[in-house]
Amino acid sequence: MDNFVVSARKYRPQTFDTVVGQHAITSTLKNAIRNNHLAQAFLFCGSRGVGKTSTARILAKTLNCFNRTENIEACDQCESCKSFNEGSSLNVYELDAASNNSVDDIRSLIDQVRIAPQLGSHKVYIIDEVHMLSTAAFNAFLKTLEEPPKHAIFILATTEKHKIIPTILSRCQIFDFNRIKVKDIANHLSKIAVNENITADPDALHLIAQKADGALRDSLSIFDQIVSFSGNNLTYQAVLDNLNILDxxxxxxxxxxxxxxxxxxxxxxxxxxxxxxxxxxxxxxxxxxxxxxxxxxxxxxxxxxxxxxxxxxxxxxxxxxxxxxxxxxxxxxxxxxxxxxxxxxxxxxxxxxxxxxxxxxxxxxxxxxxx
The missing domain is CATH 1.20.272.10 (Zinc Finger, Delta Prime; domain 3)
Incomplete structure (x- = not known):
């Protein structure tokens, strides 16, 4: 029996062009890579499910790609891209600050920052839910964030920018991710339905998109839930019944x-x-x-x-x-x-x-x- 992969993972964006609803941010990042004008610290802010961590991973992958396309996308063929896709890249380090928020966790990260990359040009450090770091951890991180080695790039992601201390904010290039529009979510769900051979009522997809409240990940979870309920024929009535929504x-x-x-x-x-x-x-x-x-x-x-x-x-x-x-x-x-x-x-x-x-x-x- 084949293992089922949820849509949120299966259809996670792999290139800048596949990120839904954040065109201004992805264009800016691509231009920065093209012109070699990339900051060393970024802060990605926005509500859940809008593509912050996905964009951070795409940026990390594209930076270390040996054969970037003319459109500044990763080639998916070189050694660096393959190791990234397999989850074995030593150039990308992800830290969940929600469960690793102490001074010792940050000191461990700082020790790793000093080591130059063995393959590729950059080491990218993605710190998710960065607002969960303790004040002491933030202060320990300040000096490294201000003067990082040339090979190091930090990408901080948060849903609560107001909880981050001003001294950290002043050292980062800040990108505010939009809540994704209902129309963009519905169009994305429509493409997934075609790929999965599912007949989907457009009004049903719009209803799922509205219920997701601007979060693409939430819409994909709801989509999977209703497909499990109704099979390969996703109707407006099935959405109403499953989500208990007033028609x-x-x-x-x-x-x-x-x-x-x-x-x-x-x-x-x-x-x-x-x-x-x-x-x-x-x-x-x-x-x-x-x-x-x-x-x-x-x-x-x-x-x-x-x-x-x-x-x-x-x-x-x-x-x-x-x-x-x-x-x-x-x-x-x-x-x-x-x-x-x-x-x-x-x-x-x-x-x-x-x-x-x-x-x-x-x-x-x-x-x-x-x-």
Whole structure:
């Protein structure tokens, strides 16, 4: 039986061009290598799963490649690249600062820094979760970071830049990694689905990308989970069932009832949502996001801010035509207040029901004012 390799490892970027959603950073690093203008200390900052450690490894591999391509990518054929791919390269040293955060761990690293590389031109030291180092360890590291040997390059990676002492920050070239856009994640998942011979609904991939909240690694973990659940046919419904997400249809129906001033319909819909085990707060937050999306659809210039699949985007455009801007803004005000009051409320269900009744009454109030 073949060993299963999770997608996050199997499709980990191996070249600068395969890093998703960080084009500005990868272009800068490639230009620095091309022009021989590379700093000796880098700080890669950003939330989880955005490519910090992957980019650090690619940089280490490319620096020591003997036959770099014209596009400044590693060749994958030379001795240095092969040893890196096999995990046996002596030129790359990785330290997890979360579990190796003492002065002794840093002193051990400093002792290794003095030794020149046996193969290639640089020794690269990648320190992950660097914010976990103790203050004493940071201070022990300062002098080496300021005046490292010519062959040494340090790449520090962190999710919490504010925890790093200013004296370390001042010695590093800082790169802030973006949260990856929903569209970029969905496109990447689509390519993986093709490679794995999986039929995937585009709306399902968009939903996975949204749930990942800007982290590509999270999206790949969710993707694997749903493929295990549904087999080689990844549908929108399978994602909803597996991740226990409220379907967009509920929000479209709730807005439809509000536009029709149909209070009984709105209350029965909310009762159905509660019966399915969903949280009232989750519904209110999702409905507020829905109204925000309707507002975004009102102008062609802001339509690009809508991070959903094409089918659902068309539904938003149609419903935004049926809902006037003033009603949307008033609805957002009601929902925002409900969101703020939810945790302190003694009767949370009644609070949500009152909000729905207010939404259903807005159109009538507006017409009375006009009259």
């Amino acid at each position: 967009y249809d509920y929000y479209f129906k709730a807005t439809g009832f509000a536009n029709e001033a149909n209070i009984p319909g709105a209350l029965l819909l909310f009762n159905e949502i509660m019966d399915k085990g969903f949280d009232g707060h989750q519904f209110i937050v999702g409905l507020a996001e829905h109204y925000r999306n309707l507002l975004v659809c009102k102008d062609p210039q802001t339509k690009e801010l809508l991070e959903v699949g094409e089918t659902i985007q068309q539904k938003y455009i149609e419903q935004s035509k049926e809902t006037d801007t003033h009603t949307i803004l008033r609805s957002l005000h009601v929902l925002n207040k409900t969101d703020v009051d939810y945790k302190s409320s003694k009767n949370q269900r009644l609070l949500v029901e009152l909000a729905l009744m207010q939404l259903c009454s807005l159109k009538e109030e507006l017409e009375k004012k006009k009259a």
